[in-house]
Amino acid sequence: xxxxxxxxxxxxxxxxxxxxxxxxxxxxxxxxxxxxxxxxxxxxxxxxxxxxxxxxxxxxxxxxxxxxxxxxxxxxxxxxxxxxxxxxxxxxxxxxxxxxxxxxxxxxxxxxxxxxxxxxxxxxxxxxxxxxxxxxxxxxxxxxxxxxxxxxxxxxxxxxxxxxxxxxxxxxxxxxxxxxxxxxxxxxxxxxxxxxxxxxxxxxxxxxxxxxxxxxxxxxxxxxxxxxxxxxxxxxxxxxxxxxxxxxxxxxxxxxxxxxxxxxxxxxxxxxxxxxxxxxxxxxxxxxxxxxxxxxxxxxxxxxxxxxxxxxxxxxxxxxxxxxxxxxxxxxxxxxxxxxxxxxxxxxxxxxxxxxxxxxxxxxxxxxxxxxxxxxxxxxxxxxxxxxxxxxxxxxxxxxxxxxxxxxxxxxxxxxxxxxxxxxxxxxxxxxxxxxxxxxxxxxxxxxxxxxxxxxxxxxxxxxxxxxxxxxxxxxxxxxxxxxxxxxxxxxxxxxxxxxxxxxxxxxxxxxxxxxxxxxxxxxxxxxxxxxxxxxxxxxxxxxxxxxxxxxxxxxxxxxxxxxxxxxxxxxxxxxxxxxxxxxxxxxxxxxxxxxxxxxxxxxxxxxxxxxxxxxxxxxxxxxxxxxxxxxxxxxxxxxxxxxxxxxxxxxxxxxxxxxxxxxxxxxxxxxxxxxxxxxxxxxxxxxxxxxxxxxxxxxxxxxxxxxxxxxxxxxxxxxxxxxxxxxxxxxxxxxxxxxxxxxxxxxxxxxxxxxxxxxxxxxxxxxxxxxxxxxxxxxxxxxxxxxxxxxxxxxxxxxxxxxxxxxxxxxxxxxxxxxxxxxxxxxxxxxxxxxxxxxxxxxxxxxxxxxxxxxxxxxxxxxxxxxxxxxxxxxxxxxxxxxxxxxxxxxxxxxxxxx
Numbered sequence: 001x002x003x004x005x006x007x008x009x010x011x012x013x014x015x016x017x018x019x020x021x022x023x024x025x026x027x028x029x030x031x032x033x034x035x036x037x038x039x040x041x042x043x044x045x046x047x048x049x050x051x052x053x054x055x056x057x058x059x060x061x062x063x064x065x066x067x068x069x070x071x072x073x074x075x076x077x078x079x080x081x082x083x084x085x086x087x088x089x090x091x092x093x094x095x096x097x098x099x100x101x102x103x104x105x106x107x108x109x110x111x112x113x114x115x116x117x118x119x120x121x122x123x124x125x126x127x128x129x130x131x132x133x134x135x136x137x138x139x140x141x142x143x144x145x146x147x148x149x150x151x152x153x154x155x156x157x158x159x160x161x162x163x164x165x166x167x168x169x170x171x172x173x174x175x176x177x178x179x180x181x182x183x184x185x186x187x188x189x190x191x192x193x194x195x196x197x198x199x200x201x202x203x204x205x206x207x208x209x210x211x212x213x214x215x216x217x218x219x220x221x222x223x224x225x226x227x228x229x230x231x232x233x234x235x236x237x238x239x240x241x242x243x244x245x246x247x248x249x250x251x252x253x254x255x256x257x258x259x260x261x262x263x264x265x266x267x268x269x270x271x272x273x274x275x276x277x278x279x280x281x282x283x284x285x286x287x288x289x290x291x292x293x294x295x296x297x298x299x300x301x302x303x304x305x306x307x308x309x310x311x312x313x314x315x316x317x318x319x320x321x322x323x324x325x326x327x328x329x330x331x332x333x334x335x336x337x338x339x340x341x342x343x344x345x346x347x348x349x350x351x352x353x354x355x356x357x358x359x360x361x362x363x364x365x366x367x368x369x370x371x372x373x374x375x376x377x378x379x380x381x382x383x384x385x386x387x388x389x390x391x392x393x394x395x396x397x398x399x400x401x402x403x404x405x406x407x408x409x410x411x412x413x414x415x416x417x418x419x420x421x422x423x424x425x426x427x428x429x430x431x432x433x434x435x436x437x438x439x440x441x442x443x444x445x446x447x448x449x450x451x452x453x454x455x456x457x458x459x460x461x462x463x464x465x466x467x468x469x470x471x472x473x474x475x476x477x478x479x480x481x482x483x484x485x486x487x488x489x490x491x492x493x494x495x496x497x498x499x500x501x502x503x504x505x506x507x508x509x510x511x512x513x514x515x516x517x518x519x520x521x522x523x524x525x526x527x528x529x530x531x532x533x534x535x536x537x538x539x540x541x542x543x544x545x546x547x548x549x550x551x552x553x554x555x556x557x558x559x560x561x562x563x564x565x566x567x568x569x570x571x572x573x574x575x576x577x578x579x580x581x582x583x584x585x586x587x588x589x590x591x592x593x594x595x596x597x598x599x600x601x602x603x604x605x606x607x608x609x610x611x612x613x614x615x616x617x618x619x620x621x622x623x624x625x626x627x628x629x630x631x632x633x634x635x636x637x638x639x640x641x642x643x644x645x646x647x648x649x650x651x652x653x654x655x656x657x658x659x660x661x662x663x664x665x666x667x668x669x670x671x672x673x674x675x676x677x678x679x680x681x682x683x684x685x686x687x688x689x690x691x692x693x694x695x696x697x698x699x700x701x702x703x704x705x706x707x708x709x710x711x712x713x714x715x716x717x718x719x720x721x722x723x724x725x726x727x728x729x730x731x732x733x734x735x736x737x738x739x740x741x742x743x744x745x746x747x748x749x750x751x752x753x754x755x756x757x758x759x760x761x762x763x764x765x766x767x768x769x770x771x772x773x774x775x776x777x778x779x780x781x782x783x784x785x786x787x788x789x790x791x792x793x794x795x796x797x798x799x800x801x802x803x804x805x806x807x808x809x810x811x812x813x814x815x816x817x818x819x820x821x822x823x824x825x826x827x828x829x830x831x832x833x834x835x836x837x838x839x840x841x842x843x844x845x846x847x848x849x850x851x852x853x854x855x856x857x858x859x860x861x862x863x864x865x866x867x868x869x870x871x872x873x874x875x876x877x878x879x880x881x882x883x884x885x886x887x888x889x890x891x892x893x894x895x896x897x898x899x900x
Contacts, residue, residue, distance in 0.1 A: 091640025812846025
């Protein structure tokens with residue numbers, strides 16, 4: 001009896017232990033499955049988030065690298081550097097380089113600097129990053145550095161500039177701020193409070209790391225191994241991509257995803273504290289722990305019943321077995337729930353490809369109802385073009401020996417039930433069950449990833465403002481056109497377009513309105529072209545058109561005239577009516593070039609010739625244009641040094657009263673005497689000064705020299721009338737014109753009432769309200785204003801009465817044929833009568849004969865000037881009227897008196 005009780009007790013203990021063990025095993029199995037799947041999903045999300053950031057980082061860096069390369073390969077800039085290298089005093093080349101730097105600066109750069117082979121700076125625009133906190137060199141063919149300055153990324157690139165023979169002519173240094181990458185580095189809120197994105201560069205002394213969301217400061221010379229463990233960034237520097245659990249610089253345990261940044265020599269790590277990342281899993285652990293405690297308590301309670309009869313023990317054992325079976329079914333249900341709710345489609349396949357089972361995600365992926373795919377073949381759900389790769393992957397798994405090799409991913413095009421195709425990422429794993437080979441196919445929809453890749457490619461090849469092809473895509477299309485047209489022996493045209501007055505509109509009305517104008521121009525250009533033609537934005541206000549398949553150059557001329565007519569129509573933007581137009585240059589393949597560089601260079605040269613010939617014009621390229629461009633460049637370079645070398649001077653032409661014969665004023669006219677070229681005609685050098693912006697410093701020199709002459713005449717009491725200077729269009733467009741002129745007047749100490757200024761009507765009309773305010777400010781000081789060349793511009797009475805002017809100057813073209821041309825006679829009479837009715841005095845220009853003078857006196861014209869009285873003279877005798885001088889002057893009657 002005692003032995004039986006001991007045996008029963010032993011059986012009861014063993015049964016209780018078995019029950020407790022089964023309970024623990026079942027509970028732990030559920031927990032391990034849930035933990036593994038949850039961790040895998042979380043880790044994969046972290047890796048995908050890192051992957052999207054590395055793609056964006058590489059794309060933005062590459063975009064700025066391409067922009068730098070475009071500048072470094074621009075033929076016109078290379079030509080100017082080459083010219084400057086040959087002649088360091090070539091001021092036209094310096095001016096052209098400065099103009100190019102100013103034009104290219106708004107295209108995403110914060111600094112552009114062109115330098116000679118000896119690193120001497122030739123031209124620069126923008127502001128350089130000063131005292132960057134961190135500078136990391138990138139592993140590229142050229143000198144590229146990623147810097148941290150003013151709390152943001154700055155990309156610095158220096159690239160050599162080579163001519164057609166690959167000889168060094170100079171360097172270009174650019175800096176670009178990267179606000180998108182700066183925001184990406186700091187915007188880790190979606191990862192949680194402890195999420196942090198780290199970007200570092202590798203150096204011999206250790207890592208160089210940029211500020212992150214938590215640290216907010218740069219780290220220098222950080223060792224790659226800490227506490228005997230390699231940091232995740234060390235793996236990224238070796239080109240590896242993956243995930244690891246480690247401790248960061250705060251001593252906190254983190255999950256870190258790491259990856260290299262392309263071939264830049266940088267690494268990126270995305271990390272989150274383990275406690276925060278796995279918080280949901282830890283919650284599940286607590287719930288399972290409570291369940292385990294409950295089952296253990298039940299097992300111990302069962303052991304308390306060991307004294308009960310054996311039948312009761314057997315009944316309890318049976319009941320516990322039933323409970324264990326229910327718990328097992330509950331475990332299977334939970335496992336199935338986890339598999340059904342993961343974000344991948346799982347399909348179990350027989351060796352012949354028959355579908356044996358699949359989860360709901362896979363059924364939704366293909367658009368089938370539950371059970372609709374069972375028994376079908378997997379090949380029917382894959383695009384036929386992907387069948388060979390799919391079979392190759394299956395055969396690889398069948399033939400491989402190492403069953404522990406993790407499955408590799410590849411891409412397929414799946415076919416939904418409605419025939420729609422969608423890209424998926426697939427992974428194949430296999431297993432042997434009951435002696436049969438089976439495969440598990442995991443599928444994930446990558447439509448969004450493909451769309452993101454397509455957007456990145458579009459961004460890299462298109463202008464962000466107008467969405468037109470950029471320089472990279474343009475050159476690719478020109479190469480394609482050369483290849484296709486060479487095979488078909490056909491022509492095509494490259495058309496270089498430069499907008500008129502865009503800089504004025506942009507500076508006066510703001511960059512936002514200027515950007516809107518550029519988008520409107522892009523829309524109009526696309527509307528002028530055929531589908532097979534291409535329009536691209538070169539940068540700034542320059543566009544390039546590829547006109548495909550033309551039979552004769554006249555076809556290009558017809559298309560170009562259509563473009564000019566379209567672009568000259570007014571634009572209405574934000575309540576402003578804007579007028580622009582364009583100058584166009586045309587190069588024809590193959591006559592004007594056999595490669596991309598030649599066609600772009602020659603069309604650029606032709607465009608500059610069209611611009612010099614007048615607005616809204618076009619020119620075909622010809623070899624003679626290169627000689628004209630060189631001559632203009634030479635003239636600009638010499639003019640640039642004219643102020644320094646004291647080669648400029650002022651001559652003064654009297655303005656005489658018709659009533660009294662007294663000299664009422666003198667007009668200051670600019671003259672240039674070059675030591676080699678001799679006297680250079682103003683008609684030749686004034687347009688060059690106007691186009692190159694040299695007219696601004698020259699104009700200030702003219703005003704200051706005239707003011708000093710007034711002071712000299714005041715001392716000698718030789719002349720007490722006004723001295724009139726001409727305002728150029730570029731001077732008048734300066735926003736601080738009044739401030740500059742006021743400073744000169746105060747510095748020279750003259751009475752402003754001794755000063756007069758002339759300006760043309762068309763310049764005032766560019767921005768009427770602003771012009772009137774500017775004129776009124778100077779007029780309030782005592783300056784007298786004359787409206788020059790009246791009759792050749794708008795000549796509108798409704799506007800004239802608003803102008804704060806004292807005099808009208810009748811253009812010499814109307815005075816020249818005054819005696820013989822009835823139309824000119826009637827026009828001059830009308831101008832004098834109209835001006836007098838508005839209380840405005842009239843000055844006639846270009847008076848060269850006695851008959852002209854008599855007619856003007858009959859019409860009560862107030863004043864006149866011209867060779868009849870005196871040609872422009874140096875200041876020493878311009879205000880004296882000696883008899884011999886007058887007689888000499890009256891005998892000489894050249895065709896024109898205006899050479900200003």
